[in-house]
Amino acid sequence: MKAIVFAQHGGPEVLQYTEVPEPKLGHGDVLVRVRACALNHLDLWVRKGLPGVQIPLPHIPGSDIAGEIAKVGEGVTRTKVGQKVVLAPGLSCNVCDACLAGLDNTCRRYTMFGYLVDGGSAEYVRAPEINVLPMPERLSFEEAAAVPLVFLTAWHMLMTRAALRPGESVLVLGAGSGVGSAAVQIARLAGAQVIATAGSDAKLAKAKELGADELINHSKQDIAEEVKRLTNKRGVDVVFEHVGAATWEKSLASLAPQGRLVTCGATTGMEAKIDIRRLFSHQWSLLGSYMGTRGELRKVVALVEQGKLHPVVDKVFPLAEAASAHARLEKREQIGKVVLKV
Numbered sequence: 584m585k586a587i588v589f590a591q592h593g594g595p596e597v598l599q600y601t602e603v604p605e606p607k608l609g610h611g612d613v614l615v616r617v618r619a620c621a622l623n624h625l626d627l628w629v630r631k632g633l634p635g636v637q638i639p640l641p642h643i644p645g646s647d648i649a650g651e652i653a654k655v656g657e658g659v660t661r662t663k664v665g666q667k668v669v670l671a672p673g674l675s676c677n678v679c680d681a682c683l684a685g686l687d688n689t690c691r692r693y694t695m696f697g698y699l700v701d702g703g704s705a706e707y708v709r710a711p712e713i714n715v716l717p718m719p720e721r722l723s724f725e726e727a728a729a730v731p732l733v734f735l736t737a738w739h740m741l742m743t744r745a746a747l748r749p750g751e752s753v754l755v756l757g758a759g760s761g762v763g764s765a766a767v768q769i770a771r772l773a774g775a776q777v778i779a780t781a782g783s784d785a786k787l788a789k790a791k792e793l794g795a796d797e798l799i800n801h802s803k804q805d806i807a808e809e810v811k812r813l814t815n816k817r818g819v820d821v822v823f824e825h826v827g828a829a830t831w832e833k834s835l836a837s838l839a840p841q842g843r844l845v846t847c848g849a850t851t852g853m854e855a856k857i858d859i860r861r862l863f864s865h866q867w868s869l870l871g872s873y874m875g876t877r878g879e880l881r882k883v884v885a886l887v888e889q890g891k892l893h894p895v896v897d898k899v900f901p902l903a904e905a906a907s908a909h910a911r912l913e914k915r916e917q918i919g920k921v922v923l924k925v
């Protein structure tokens with residue numbers, strides 16, 4: 584089969600479009616003919632190499648996969664050849680206490696397609712049947728691939744970790760990104776007031792279209808000052824963080840008393856400072872969030888099926904041009920998801 588493979592870490596140039604053997608199925612596995620695979624910042628981290636993480640090489644990246652069932656392995660009962668599917672990106676052991684409690688994203692063996700196992704930047708991918716979800720009929724393969732990782736992540740952050748309630752205010756950083764565009768929609772659906780930031784007017788226009796109430800252009804305006812102005816000096820109840828070091832200070836300065844900062848990423852840097860006196864005197868909560876559960880993904884996909892949440896596809900590249908697709912995401916030129924068509 585054709586696949587995007589890298590044998591060493593580095594820039595987009597290490598991605599090779601080449602021929603590799605088709606994956607072999609184990610008990611309970613299905614073979615998916617990939618039709619679309621959406622990119623995430625995780626793909627960039629995995630390609631560049633992460634300190635302390637051993638990525639098996641050569642490696643096929645790609646966590647967000649939509650396609651058709653090409654083959655079913657022994658023990659597969661619910662899934663039929665030819666069925667259009669979207670894959671839950673998370674893989675876990677399914678037998679530990681966390682997995683049995685439905686908290687698969689806290690499993691010690693949790694990983695994702697394209698992270699510690701081969702992913703979907705290929706014609707075929709092997710997947711456990713438990714990861715298969717029917718693809719929402721209203722979507723194209725490219726749109727379906729744009730759903731799982733970002734909507735799941737944003738849902739777990741806002742609804743589960745930050746326990747967002749109607750009438751609260753949310754600051755969504757980087758609203759032009761995949762996870763940001765998902766967060767704007769989920770926060771809006773939850774009945775919150777949404778303040779969105781982005782670095783260009785085109786990205787802000789998209790955030791407005793998706794339901795943002797207020798817009799901040801962070802290349803021209805100070806985020807914390809604008810938040811204070813928009814909230815009558817109070818600050819927001821929830822800050823949706825994924826940017827990291829570059830915005831950390833402004834994110835804290837935007838929090839209302841008893842505010843919650845929830846974060847899932849650190850694309851601009853991993854080190855941050857905090858004045859502990861401000862943390863306790865304002866009674867803030869700092870919340871980490873990592874992916875989400877398979878159960879949450881089902882809810883999110885149902886909301887997409889119902890037309891209440893909409894994947895945002897920025898640009899579709901043919902699989903062979905994965906290096907250009909990575910470069911586009913790396914330069915943060917995109918609005919929504921960059922997708923590979925296979």
Ligand SMILES: [Zn+2]
Nearest residue numbers: 676679682690
């Ligand atoms: Zn487990």
